[in-house]
Amino acid sequence: MSDTARLEQDIQATRARLEGTINELAYRAQPQVIAQRQAQGLRLKLDAATHTPDGELRIERIAAMVAAAVAVVVVVGFLRRRR
Structure with a gap:
């Protein structure tokens, strides 16, 4: 494989990784997703505060x-x- 072909493959792979990263960041930045993460975090904190590690109240x-x-x-x- 020539250097040019190898470089083109590297560029395509880098673009694919960047696209995935950008899509993930766009998803995480959605207000609904942020609210869901915060609600889940609060539920976990409440559960940890009201239950023992064994699951008892x-x-x-x-x-x-x-x-x-x-x-x-x-x-x-x-x-x-x-x-």
Whole structure:
């Protein structure tokens, strides 16, 4: 194979790799895809926070989260009535 043919093959291979990279970046930059990744990350964090590595619920953490949510609702309600 001549040097010219080898160079043309290298150029074609490089173009194919670049095209794949550009397509992947364009896909990852879509707002819907970004939102899906963030939602999946939040689900994983919530699962890690509320379950043991064995998959059992961490009741004490769930109770603490519920208590914090109730406290926020009470404070917001109190502040709204005060206005």
